[in-house]
Amino acid sequence: MxxxxxxxxxxxxxxxxxxxxxxxxxxxxxxxxxxxxxxxxxxxxxxxxxxxxxxxxxxxxxxxxxxxxxxxxxxxxxxxxxxxxxxxxxxxxAYSEVNTPGSVTLMPDKNNKQKDYHFPEDFYPGSNSASGSVTGEIVYVGFGISAPELGYDDYRNLDVKGKILLMETGVPYGVNDSMQAKWERYSYHRYKFLHAHELGAKGLLYVSKIANPNTSFLKGFVYAHISEPVAEELFGGTGRKYAETHASITKSLVPNSFVLNKKIRITASTKYFPDxxxxxxxxxxxxxxxxxxxxxxxxxxxxxxxxxxxxxxxxxxxxxxxxxxxxxxxxxxxxxxxxxxxxxxxxxxxxxxxxxxxxxxxxxxxxxxxxxxxxxxxxxxxxxxxxxxxxxxxxxxxxxxxxxxxxxxxxxxxxxxxxxxxxxxxxxxxxxxxxxxxxxxxxxxxxxxxxxxxxxxxxxxxxxxxxxxxxxxxxxxxxxxxxxxxxxxxxxx
Ligand SMILES: [Zn+2]
Known part of the structure; x- marks a missing residue:
């Protein structure tokens, strides 16, 4: 060679x-x-x-x-x-065993017929939901955040004691810059759950529909994950649209919480293993x-x-x-x-x-x-x-x-x-x-x-x-x- x-x-x-x-x-x-x-x-x-x-x-x-x-x-x-x-x-x-899909039911009143939502297409049970049944008026609370230092409070002038909240995941601020760092602590599911629970809410419909064990077990607090179409349906007759409301909060950073004048029942069958x-x-x-x-x-x-x-x-x-x-x-x-x-x-x-x-x-x-x-x-x-x-x-x-x-x-x-x-x-x-x-x-x-x-x-x-x-x-x-x-x-x- x-x-x-x-x-x-x-x-x-x-x-x-x-x-x-x-x-x-x-x-x-x-x-x-x-x-x-x-x-x-x-x-x-x-x-x-x-x-x-x-x-x-x-x-x-x-x-x-x-x-x-x-x-x-x-x-x-x-x-x-x-x-x-x-x-x-x-x-x-700690973890929770979820025994059954549970249920999410819109309760009948003078304006609404009873409607049973279906698992798995409409909702998933909460992975750390308390076991039992809660019934209450639905209050839309946007992102479920109270951040005085950011001049933002989804709960301003709202009494959510005994209510069931309809809430978004995440934060309304989506730009990856130093301002987002100030929102970080409010982006945790656990913060949102604890805050809602402390304010006296007894349950939660969490949008959107993914199974997620990254949440807190809170005594007596029953929740489920619902799809966007179900959220949209619950907004029906309120004069507002779910998707538009969500988008406007994100765009303006101004909360838009309100009472839906509808009642919902959530049931869950779970067992919590804290240790x-x-x-x-x-x-x-x-x-x-x-x-x-x-x-x-x-x-x-x-x-x-x-x-x-x-x-x-x-x-x-x-x-x-x-x-x-x-x-x-x-x-x-x-x-x-x-x-x-x-x-x-x-x-x-x-x-x-x-x-x-x-x-x-x-x-x-x-x-x-x-x-x-x-x-x-x-x-x-x-x-x-x-x-x-x-x-x-x-x-x-x-x-x-x-x-x-x-x-x-x-x-x-x-x-x-x-x-x-x-x-x-x-x-x-x-x-x-x-x-x-x-x-x-x-x-x-x-x-x-x-x-x-x-x-x-x-x-x-x-x-x-x-x-x-x-x-x-x-x-x-x-x-x-x-x-x-x-x-x-x-x-x-
Ligand atoms: Zn992964």
């Missing part, structure tokens, strides 16, 4: 997968090709099956799902990630290099979902998809004959849907020193689409390149990335908790949605998944993490 050709060969080698020899690359590809959509779909079917009850954090169903994940890690040779050689990292997590606990599942592959092994890459996905409020909510896309993507990558990294020089940590979070409990627990504990973590990669809803999107990736080009190279060479999917953008709203993902704590975080999402998305919905089952993109997500993680873990040029700072 002439020098020229040899140089060309070296150059091509650098172009392809710069850190590995050709033999190593062959071996990497062998493991790469062992990752199959069939296995990923089977794992997703396991996690979404009725025996885990929709993986509500704190419940026995979730605990069993967590144990299943820990068993899978153990079988593939991924070691326990905690210092006491266990996989399960526990934290307090329950939940867990993260933490696994580790220790790095093979005596020095680089002190540095770790963290892969995380929430394992919990919203349980069975009235019926099974399987939580396939959200987030069995991310969990099984990471599980498959973990198996591949553990069985690969090429070893990661740096340490890789896998975290399956509990309590995400209840308020990011699991990621807070992880960040507050010292599983691995923060200053020795290369980055945290969070996966949430990574199982429907044709391409990849690595949020924050552009801000960390020396991390991003390992994943974009793997995609360019072996996966050929659409691949996009964005820069870190400061968010002024409340944290909504486990990754956001790591970001707040000062970690470099990349969020892996899929792009080019090909199936309907059923968010916190009973239809979020394995039919809502695209197994091919899940296979490729696991492959992308396997190659990208392996490449990053072996990049001696990379300096953690």
């Amino acid at each position: 002439t020098l020229k050709f040899r140089l060309l060969g070296i150059f091509l080698c650098f172009q392809i997968f710069s850190l590995f020899s050709q033999d190593q690359e062959k071996s990497l590809l062998k493991t790469f090709h062992s990752i199959s959509s069939n296995d990923l779909l089977n794992d997703a079917a396991e996690l979404t099956s009725a025996k885990y009850g929709g993986r509500l954090s704190g419940s026995p169903g979730y605990r069993n799902a967590a144990q299943w994940v820990a068993d899978q890690l153990k079988l593939s040779g991924v070691k326990p990630g905690l210092s006491d050689s266990t996989y399960l990292q526990f934290f307090p997590n 329950s606990r939940s867990c993260n599942v933490v696994g580790i592959i220790e790095g093979s290099d005596p020095k680089l092994r002190e540095e770790a890459i963290v892969l995380g996905a929430h394992l919990d979902a919203v349980g069975s409020p009235g019926t099974l909510f399987p939580g396939a896309l959200d987030n069995a998809s991310g969990s099984v993507d990471i599980l498959a990558a973990a198996k591949a990294l553990a069985t690969s004959t090429v070893k990661p020089a740096r340490t890789v940590i896998f975290v399956f979070f509990g309590g995400e849907e209840c308020g990011l409990y699991g990621s807070k627990k992880y960040v507050d504990s010292s599983v691995w020193p923060k200053e020795k973590v290369v980055c945290m990669i969070n996966l949430d809803m990574v199982g429907n689409g044709t391409g990849f999107y690595l949020a924050n990736g552009k801000s960390y080009p020396s991390i991003l390149k390992h994943f974009s190279d793997a995609n360019d060479k072996y996966l050929h999917r659409d691949f996009n990335a964005s820069e870190v953008r400061k968010s002024y709203s409340r944290p909504r993902t486990d990754g956001a908790i790591f970001e707040k704590a000062g970690y470099k975080v990349l969020h892996l999402y899929t792009s080019g949605t090909v199936k309907p998305v059923y968010y916190h919905d009973p239809m979020d089952n394995t039919d809502a998944l695209t197994p091919e993109i899940m296979e490729d997500a696991a492959k992308l993680l396997y190659l990208g993490v392996m490449d990053l873990a072996n990049d001696k040029e990379y300096i953690v700072k």
Whole structure:
């Protein structure tokens, strides 16, 4: 071989997968090709099956799902990630069991006939509703916020004692700037529930219709989530339109609360478990290099979902998809004959849907020193689409390149990335908790949605998944993490 050709060969080698020899690359590809959509779909079917009850954090169903994940890690040779050689990292997590869908009924009076609303098309039961029945006059209270320092009060001149409130989620201010930061504390469901309860309201119709355990159990406080069309129907005969009223508050930041002159009855059948606990599942592959092994890459996905409020909510896309993507990558990294020089940590979070409990627990504990973590990669809803999107990736080009190279060479999917953008709203993902704590975080999402998305919905089952993109997500993680873990040029700072 002439020098020229040899140089060309070296150059091509650098172009392809710069850190590995050709033999190593062959071996990497062998493991790469062992990752199959069939296995990923089977794992997703396991996690979404009725025996885990929709993986509500704190419940026995979730605990069993967590144990299943820990068993899978153990079988593939991924070691326990905690210092006491266990996989399960526990934290307090109260939860409620919802026994039946309950009911929402418009009560008859001189203007209205009785109307029974239907589950699941019109309403979902409140995941932390008190058990029992409440009947009362409906008062629309906009966003349910009293913020004197912002000159905003949805309850001004209103007496809501003994009333049932019709309320919006979120805040009326939608611009991502420093003003939004001032609204952040009012965006929590728990704030709204507690405030309404303190003002004497006895129940709540919460728009819109998603199952959500990120709420408070309050004694005697019965609530349900209703659809926008039901809210619109309840506005009927008041001379106002629901959608217009909502839009005008958001536009003007002026509250528009009023009494609807209608009575509603909400019933719920629930059981509250205040002293329950939940867990993260933490696994580790220790790095093979005596020095680089002190540095770790963290892969995380929430394992919990919203349980069975009235019926099974399987939580396939959200987030069995991310969990099984990471599980498959973990198996591949553990069985690969090429070893990661740096340490890789896998975290399956509990309590995400209840308020990011699991990621807070992880960040507050010292599983691995923060200053020795290369980055945290969070996966949430990574199982429907044709391409990849690595949020924050552009801000960390020396991390991003390992994943974009793997995609360019072996996966050929659409691949996009964005820069870190400061968010002024409340944290909504486990990754956001790591970001707040000062970690470099990349969020892996899929792009080019090909199936309907059923968010916190009973239809979020394995039919809502695209197994091919899940296979490729696991492959992308396997190659990208392996490449990053072996990049001696990379300096953690
Ligand atoms: Zn999620």
